[in-house]
Amino acid sequence: MTADQVITVHGDAELIARAGHLFAGTQREFVCAARDLDTWSQPEARQAIGRRMRGADTSGITVDKLVSPVALADEAARSHLREVAARGARVRISSAPLPHETIIIDRRVMILAGRGAPGMREFTVTTSPVLVDGVYSLFRAAWETATDLAAYLRGDVPHLDAGSRAVLRALGAGYTDESAARQLGLSLRTYRRRVAELMATLEADSRFQAGVRAGELGLTG
Amino acid sequence: MTADQVITVHGDAELIARAGHLFAGTQREFVCAARDLDTWSQPEARQAIGRRMRGADTSGITVDKLVSPVALADEAARSHLREVAARGARVRISSAPLPHETIIIDRRVMILAGRGAPGMREFTVTTSPVLVDGVYSLFRAAWETATDLAAYLRGDVPHLDAGSRAVLRALGAGYTDESAARQLGLSLRTYRRRVAELMATLEADSRFQAGVRAGELGLTG
DNA sequence: GGGGCGATGGCAGCTTGTTGCCATCGCGTT
C-alpha cells in the first residue's frame, strides 16, 4: 500500500501560483467539464492564464469543453462560449448537473474545483494515472452523449414552453393525434397545429425525424 | 496548500483487506461504472464481498451500475447483470468506453481501478470531498444519457441488418416514403413493409416514437 | 362600445401512411 499525493489549494491565486505552469504546458489536449463559467469569469484568473498562454503554441491542442445548460443562461456566458468555440474549442452541453469544474490536461494532470465562493474555491490537483484515467473515461462517456453547442442553440431547447413539452410527451408516448388531443384537452386541429410548430422548431421534415431530434436534445427523458 | 491522502493498493486481496469494510458499511448508495465485469467475476473477490455484505441491511440502498456494451458480450456476464438487476440494482449501458472500474459509496468514498491483470489490479481509494463530488457529477452526467439495460436488450441494436439501417437512414433524413423507396430501389409497398417491421422491432406505436427509440439506441449518428 | 389581434376550433380537401389480399418471381427441395 502506498500513498499518492493529491494537492489541495485554496483560491484562484494559489491555483495560478502552484499550477499555472500546467496550463501553459499543455501539449495536446485540454478537456474541461463545468457547471458554470464562474472560474474563468474571474478577470484576474483569466488574465493570469492568458499571460501564461501568450507565448505557447496552441495550434496542435484540442480543447473540449462540456458545460450544463446553466452556462447559457446569461448573455455574457453565451458570448464567452461562442468565443471559445470560434477559437477552435469543441463545446457540448450536458443536460445533467456537472461538477463545479474538472480539468484534465494531456490526460496526465487533473484539477477539480470544489464548492465555494468564486475566487476562493478549493482546488484539487493530482497526477495519479489511475485517478486521471478513470475520470477521463467518465468524462468521455458524458461527452459522447452530450449535445453539440451549435445543435443545442439551433434547437433552442429552453425556449419550449410547457405546452410544447406536453405535446412532446404525448408524441413520445405513441398516442394517436386524436387521443393525445383528448388527453391534453385540445381540439384535434390545435394539437396538430402544435405538432406542426414543434416540427418547425426542430427543423424536422417528418415525425420520425422530429423524434430523433427530440431525443438528441434530451427532451424525452 | 495541503496534501490529501490517496491510498493505492495492489490486487483484489489487499483491496478487500484494506477497504472491504467500506463496502459493508454502505448506507444509502452504491454506484459503479465499469468497462467489464472482471473484478466481480473473480470468485474470491466476489465471495469476500458477499461475506461482508451478508449481515448488512441492503433494503434502503440504491445500486446504480453503468457498464459498456462489452459487459454483455458473453452469456456469463449477461446473466450476472440480470441477477444484479433482479436484486434491485439499476443497470445502464453506455456506448462510450468506461473506466476499468469506478465505485462511489454513499458519495463519500471513491475507489478506482487501474489497468492490470484481473486479481492484480491497482486500486485507488480516496475520500477527498472535492474529488468524490467531481467524479460523482461526471458519473451522473454519463448515467443520465445512458440506455437502460432492459431497453438495450429489448432493442437488440446490433441485430439490425443493412437493409433496416438503410431504411433508418432514409427515415432520419426526413424523406417521404415515396422518395425513400425510390432511392433505395424498393417499391413503395416493400419500403413500408420494412418501416412496419422496424417499428415492430423498436416496439414503437408511431413514427415519432420510433425516431426517439432509434435515437436512444444510437442508430442515427 | 368598438376595433385589432392572437389563439382556438370546426370543416373540408388533400397527402401520406397502414394494412390486407393476392399475383408473381426466384430458388432450393423433392
Next chain:
DNA sequence: AACGCGATGGCAACAAGCTGCCATCGCCCC
C-alpha cells in the same frame, strides 16, 4: 417438372396526418 416458401410489388380501402379557410372567442387598447 412440380412443389413449397419466402420476398416482392401492385392494388385498394381505410386510417392518420396536414393545412388553408373562416368563424369564434377572449383580451387588451383606444
